[in-house]
Amino acid sequence: MKKLYTFLAVLLMTASTFAQTPEKMSYQAVVRDSGDNLVSSQPVGMQISILRTTATGTAVYVETQTPTTNVNGLVTLEIGTGTVVSGDFTTIDWSTSSYFIKTETDPTGGSSYTITGTSQLLSVPYALHAKTVKQPTYNVNTFYAELGGYVIEVNSVGSHGLVVAMQDQGASYWYEANDLLSNASNHDYNGKKFKDWRLPTKRELNLMYLVYDNGNGATLNANYYWSSTEYRSNDAWFQHFDVGLQDEGNKLNINHVRAVRAF
Template structure:
């Protein structure tokens, strides 16, 4: 069988619910072969298995699909609405950890080849509303001990909020990015002499605001073992927030440009200032190589360094969106 790569393109976009149909969540992916070429206009067999507790835990749900890829190799389906002898809508998402394993058969048969397993972190847990012990009516006024929540709060660079220090806000002033008040790792050496394979290189070139979030997901799905900058950020729990990620090249530069203001707020809230050293980004060099961008926090210079080469003197500072 020809080896197939599935590149997760948009994963767990939304939870859906119907009055008389099982729940599910959207799944979109791009099918490529071992050479990185798109598998276009082809019916492929896809199997999902949900593992409980650990990545290799017992399988509590299995389903199959036969989607057709489009001209760009993209296929769409809904996990929870495939062919299955199991029952999806009785899964109690709140009681344990769950991991989804994706397998594919390019001939649309049943000889599936596993292409990876990843943890379900957030979206399916919205389904817990149906089985929650304490059901909320949906009316805010039904709550007791109502909190005093300020409305239309706006933020500025340097504010201490949402688990870190604000270093960028959108035009509304109500949404933006914060960085952690301390480094998550010092002198970390990239990805342990492991280069990005060609099919993955184009998917971690994303830059810009929020670009680091998707790049972090791709990197950690490819390198889900060992210790590296993206995995350190994704697994961080800081002031109860769990959605941290490794900044993109542009997001990292925004932190550098506001370094003085950020340092003041970090130190005032028990954190530490940025080191006068290099920091890792999650952006791959756009030339298609396996180089990742770093930035000096001395002069702001950015340069690409091999993801497969140990570079022992760079730091990691996680960020999150609010």
């Protein structure tokens, strides 16, 4: 009977579910006693171990918890929030190895664990895995081939921002500017692989002037460039890259187009 009891427990543990949350992992299991009866509405003692590489591998993290089962014998807990026995859940490098969860359970609520089950984490929760994957850092005023252009803005950690294309995409009416971008044949090789080039907003156009153009017409042509920001139904904002002036103009005017894309 004892072997059958343990085997059933392992199957139940393997069927438990996981959900991603920052710094913790949801876990559920059904607890039964030696008579195969549900252990309902009572505390159970549990020790949870994260094992590396194999089902018998080194425990990189161990904690204990005393959750209470519901009327159906289901116990739900958050791994990473229990009483720590060893290790640090927040420093596990999920990207470097396979991991297994070992659970040891005492249906009476103590620490005399009689149910043991081990199951592999086949898919590490994304929020946990993402913490251990090194993100590239980008700088303003720099060309990056992998981004297809010149970075003119980044966030506080340099992981995301805005890129300006290395060539003008031509000149057109405001109404046709986006068509010009989507059909552009004069992007450089790296820029061609991206399909999300667009007109810059009024703010982004000025940023292009201040950062990429150095505010003096040294890089871009000393011409008028369209923004995507409308002024009213027949007018849109543009900027003169000789002096940096922004103004509104009729959408049927012909101005230059220079694309940007977010990364």
